[in-house]
Amino acid sequence: MMKTELTRKLKIEYPILQAPMAGGPTTPDLVASVSNAGGLGSLGAGYLSPEQIRNAIREIKKRTDRPFAVNLFVPEQPSTPEDTIAEMNSYLNKHRLEIGIAPNTSIPKFAEWFEEQLQVVLEENITVFSFTFGIPSPGIIKSMKQKGILIAGTATTVDEAIALEAAGVDAVVAQGSEAGGHRGSFLTNSADTLIGTMALVPQIVDHVSVPVIASGGIMDGRGLVASLALGASAIQMGTAFLASIESGAHAVYKQRILSSNEDSTEVTKIYSGKAARGIFTGFMKDMRCYEGTIPDYPIQNALTRDIRQAASKVSNPEYMSLWAGQGLRLAQDHAAAEIVKQTVEQAYLLTKSMGNLGKRD
Amino acid sequence: MMKTELTRKLKIEYPILQAPMAGGPTTPDLVASVSNAGGLGSLGAGYLSPEQIRNAIREIKKRTDRPFAVNLFVPEQPSTPEDTIAEMNSYLNKHRLEIGIAPNTSIPKFAEWFEEQLQVVLEENITVFSFTFGIPSPGIIKSMKQKGILIAGTATTVDEAIALEAAGVDAVVAQGSEAGGHRGSFLTNSADTLIGTMALVPQIVDHVSVPVIASGGIMDGRGLVASLALGASAIQMGTAFLASIESGAHAVYKQRILSSNEDSTEVTKIYSGKAARGIFTGFMKDMRCYEGTIPDYPIQNALTRDIRQAASKVSNPEYMSLWAGQGLRLAQDHAAAEIVKQTVEQAYLLTKSMGNLGKRD
Numbered sequence: 001m002m003k004t005e006l007t008r009k010l011k012i013e014y015p016i017l018q019a020p021m022a023g024g025p026t027t028p029d030l031v032a033s034v035s036n037a038g039g040l041g042s043l044g045a046g047y048l049s050p051e052q053i054r055n056a057i058r059e060i061k062k063r064t065d066r067p068f069a070v071n072l073f074v075p076e077q078p079s080t081p082e083d084t085i086a087e088m089n090s091y092l093n094k095h096r097l098e099i100g101i102a103p104n105t106s107i108p109k110f111a112e113w114f115e116e117q118l119q120v121v122l123e124e125n126i127t128v129f130s131f132t133f134g135i136p137s138p139g140i141i142k143s144m145k146q147k148g149i150l151i152a153g154t155a156t157t158v159d160e161a162i163a164l165e166a167a168g169v170d171a172v173v174a175q176g177s178e179a180g181g182h183r184g185s186f187l188t189n190s191a192d193t194l195i196g197t198m199a200l201v202p203q204i205v206d207h208v209s210v211p212v213i214a215s216g217g218i219m220d221g222r223g224l225v226a227s228l229a230l231g232a233s234a235i236q237m238g239t240a241f242l243a244s245i246e247s248g249a250h251a252v253y254k255q256r257i258l259s260s261n262e263d264s265t266e267v268t269k270i271y272s273g274k275a276a277r278g279i280f281t282g283f284m285k286d287m288r289c290y291e292g293t294i295p296d297y298p299i300q301n302a303l304t305r306d307i308r309q310a311a312s313k314v315s316n317p318e319y320m321s322l323w324a325g326q327g328l329r330l331a332q333d334h335a336a337a338e339i340v341k342q343t344v345e346q347a348y349l350l351t352k353s354m355g356n357l358g359k360r361d
Numbered sequence: 362m363m364k365t366e367l368t369r370k371l372k373i374e375y376p377i378l379q380a381p382m383a384g385g386p387t388t389p390d391l392v393a394s395v396s397n398a399g400g401l402g403s404l405g406a407g408y409l410s411p412e413q414i415r416n417a418i419r420e421i422k423k424r425t426d427r428p429f430a431v432n433l434f435v436p437e438q439p440s441t442p443e444d445t446i447a448e449m450n451s452y453l454n455k456h457r458l459e460i461g462i463a464p465n466t467s468i469p470k471f472a473e474w475f476e477e478q479l480q481v482v483l484e485e486n487i488t489v490f491s492f493t494f495g496i497p498s499p500g501i502i503k504s505m506k507q508k509g510i511l512i513a514g515t516a517t518t519v520d521e522a523i524a525l526e527a528a529g530v531d532a533v534v535a536q537g538s539e540a541g542g543h544r545g546s547f548l549t550n551s552a553d554t555l556i557g558t559m560a561l562v563p564q565i566v567d568h569v570s571v572p573v574i575a576s577g578g579i580m581d582g583r584g585l586v587a588s589l590a591l592g593a594s595a596i597q598m599g600t601a602f603l604a605s606i607e608s609g610a611h612a613v614y615k616q617r618i619l620s621s622n623e624d625s626t627e628v629t630k631i632y633s634g635k636a637a638r639g640i641f642t643g644f645m646k647d648m649r650c651y652e653g654t655i656p657d658y659p660i661q662n663a664l665t666r667d668i669r670q671a672a673s674k675v676s677n678p679e680y681m682s683l684w685a686g687q688g689l690r691l692a693q694d695h696a697a698a699e700i701v702k703q704t705v706e707q708a709y710l711l712t713k714s715m716g717n718l719g720k721r722d
Binding site: 002157158159176177178188192193194195196197198199200202203206216217218219220222223225226227228229230231261262263266325326327329330350351352354355356357 | 363518519520537538539549553554555556557558559560561563564567577578579580581583584586587588589590591592622623624627686687688690691711712713715716717718
């Protein structure tokens with residue numbers, strides 16, 4: 001039944017994790033559907049308030065009694081000078097005008113409530129806590145372990161995977177360069193360490209003893225079998241679920257996912273201040289000519305929030321952050337359970353034919 | 362015996378191609394060793410004169426009676442203005458001084474002898490002709506077919522693969538972003554289309570009917586099985602053979618290959634004028650600050666030739682082009698036949714365990 005070290009640990013049927021796509025796509029419906037289908041759903045809770053997280057977890061639990069994960073962003077201290085922030089904010093007024101919202105002279109607040117978010121995760125009795133952008137303190141890791149919560153961290157290089165294992169994680173997500181959304185890099189410049197999944201997974205597998213979850217460009221049963229061959233214990237798929245029926249992604253975002261190609265994405269810092277892969281937009285094109293410095297995350301994220309929200313209201317994809325990976329031609333608008341099922345069925349057939357390939361004559 | 366559509370077509374034992382690494386590594390010894398071990402050796406002949414190609418082919422044939430490939434670069438017309446070239450040439454004098462060679466005021470000639478190179482390939486009775494950087498004319502493709510020579514072209518996107526199939530190639534090399542050396546892109550900006558192997562291979566497989574050869578980040582039996590799972594009919598490995606005993610790579614280049622990590626490379630145009638992935642060097646670091654335009658290939662290649670040759674003489678890797686892919690931690694200094702054998706043995710074991718994984722309980 002395609003059991004691996006990790007499926008046993010997580011008590012799930014198939015080694016398929018749904019990526020924690022923060023910012024809307026991971027509705028309680030999507031998370032629960034993936035878990036009910038035998039995979040592991042994940043709530044991308046990085047941008048949610050503690051109360052929103054609590055509500056989402058409870059909504060998920062109404063829909064499934066199977067394990068699921070909650071993902072948070074490990075905060076960093078931004079160090080952008082005030083005038084750099086002001087320069088960006090003023091530059092963005094041109095785009096605010098274009099999208100039909102008021103100019104902004106005051107710098108928006110950016111809430112950081114990691115401690116409070118963690119508290120909810122600890123209280124709400126979940127199976128897996130995953131995180132991105134760094135490593136939580138030893139105290140946090142210890143609290144999670146005491147509650148019996150399994151911990152997964154994201155690595156984009158071998159060194160990051162080693163650091164995560166040393167910190168005590170139960171599994172490492174190896175995020176290849178194909179992956180959509182934010183780069184999880186925390187030891188190196190996130191825009192520079194774009195190691196492809198095919199190269200990254202076996203090298204991480206060779207250097208850690210915890211199970212490795214392959215992510216980046218994996219869209220179907222072929223990607224699942226390929227990842228297991230590379231030594232991964234499971235896969236994480238994001239883009240594959242982005243246009244699914246249960247996904248909370250905006251309708252025009254889903255449309256773009258379904259109509260874009262493998263070469264439609266770029267890695268950019270302009271939406272949030274952190275490198276992330278998304279479908280190329282008019283906003284990305286314009287910001288290529290921006291001569292100032294892009295403020296750190298989460299400042300830039302706060303600065304562009306009103307623009308992204310307005311774009312969403314008027315269904316203008318050119319100002320949305322259309323996070324997506326390089327497997328775009330394989331995205332489907334089916335139900336999440338159907339995507340899990342197809343992936344598993346295709347993988348079964350493939351592993352059978354791979355077994356035959358291995359017979360010596 | 363791990364037979365695929367392509368191994369039958371090529372009459373080789375294992376679906377393992379050695380990448381045609383131009384500029385030294387692919388000695389007749391390396392090419393013949395890979396072919397004798399049951400794979401397909403490739404002569405990277407792009408930079409060789411017609412006479413050098415003829416001699417190399419004859420040397421290979423002395424060492425093996427098995428099939429092998431010869432790879433050429435499809436020429437493009439460079440369009441760099443004279444003053445841009447002169448500015449670069451004058452800037453490079455700083456580096457010529459540093460490496461201890463005379464400044465250069467005249468612009469070096471760049472020989473293009475594609476027609477003459479092709480003539481040798483047609484005359485010398487080889488099995489496979491592969492090419493990079495574009496598509497040869499219909500006349501050339503026809504001549505090859507008339508001689509019974511199999512043709513393989515390089516694609517970095519789905520559209521390039523479709524164009525290659527339409528031109529009549531027998532196989533498409535899907536070059537993922539992990540790959541070392543020159544990007545084979547010819548329909549789009551080569552520095553921009555960095556699609557990871559995990560994402561690229563299945564998408565190309567879905568859009569062409571000729572066999573697909575996976576390349577980029579593939580270093581061992583795990584990469585072989587993963588690629589076959591993605592739908593490839595064979596793999597192409599370059600970096601895996603770069604530090605092999607038979608490789609003609611410079612000793613300090615081999616040393617760097619063996620001591621570098623997955624995040625040690627960058628894609629750069631500064632050596633040749635075309636985007637290529639190599640281990641980061643002092644020359645690459647310095648050229649980041651170059652404010653002019655980098656001349657097109659093959660002009661820039663001609664401009665940096667004396668510097669690279671001098672660096673080679675004094676064993677200074679900082680001025681060499683240390684082309685390498687992102688699988689660097691898995692490179693080995695064994696004999697090429699040993700690398701082929703290890704890859705096959707590991708793949709056999711893996712396919713067997715994959716077959717078991719596919720059993721439903």
